[in-house]
Amino acid sequence: MTGEHALEILAVLDSHGVTASIDGGWGVDALVGRQTRPHEDLDLVVALRDVEAIEAALAPLGYSFAEDQLPVRFVMRDSSGSQLDFHTVTFDAQGGGVQPQPGGGSFRYPPEGFVRVTSRERRSPASQPGFRFCVTSATSPAPRTCTTCSCSVVTST
Numbered sequence: 001m002t003g004e005h006a007l008e009i010l011a012v013l014d015s016h017g018v019t020a021s022i023d024g025g026w027g028v029d030a031l032v033g034r035q036t037r038p039h040e041d042l043d044l045v046v047a048l049r050d051v052e053a054i055e056a057a058l059a060p061l062g063y064s065f066a067e068d069q070l071p072v073r074f075v076m077r078d079s080s081g082s083q084l085d086f087h088t089v090t091f092d093a094q095g096g097g098v099q100p101q102p103g104g105g106s107f108r109y110p111p112e113g114f115v116r117v118t119s120r121e122r123r124s125p126a127s128q129p130g131f132r133f134c135v136t137s138a139t140s141p142a143p144r145t146c147t148t149c150s151c152s153v154v155t156s157t
Contacts, residue, residue: 016057
């Protein structure tokens with residue numbers, strides 16, 4: 001999974017009204033501001049109520065259900081083997097996301113753990129062409145300041 005493809009997936013979901021927060025390895029890289037290692041998949045935290053919208057948004061890109069462990073999680077893959085691992089949550093009154101666990105109980109993602117990720121064309125250093133991640137807290141008011149490069153990132157949440 002390339003960074004460009006991860007950002008494409010986020011843009012497609014956003015265009016269908018689905019808010020997704022990056023989790024896992026790409027989540028770490030987003031906070032660091034660069035890709036630190038190759039990634040086999042993209043982990044996303046999404047609202048359980050958005051599962052049908054996610055399927056509709058990604059089907060035109062060739063993605064289909066590969067694993068269904070709802071309401072905990074589900075995996076979608078395309079014909080090339082590109083994998084998206086969705087962790088489904090129900091948002092509580094404080095903005096946290098509660099995910100049921102396979103053996104019972106639940107895990108709560110805190111509100112400050114949900115971030116918006118966009119990309120900006122890298123302007124420097126010239127030795128590292130490509131994109132960089134810009135990360136903003138979903139709980140801070142707009143315009144938001146990127147936590148990786150301090151640019152002003154205006155996004156809708």
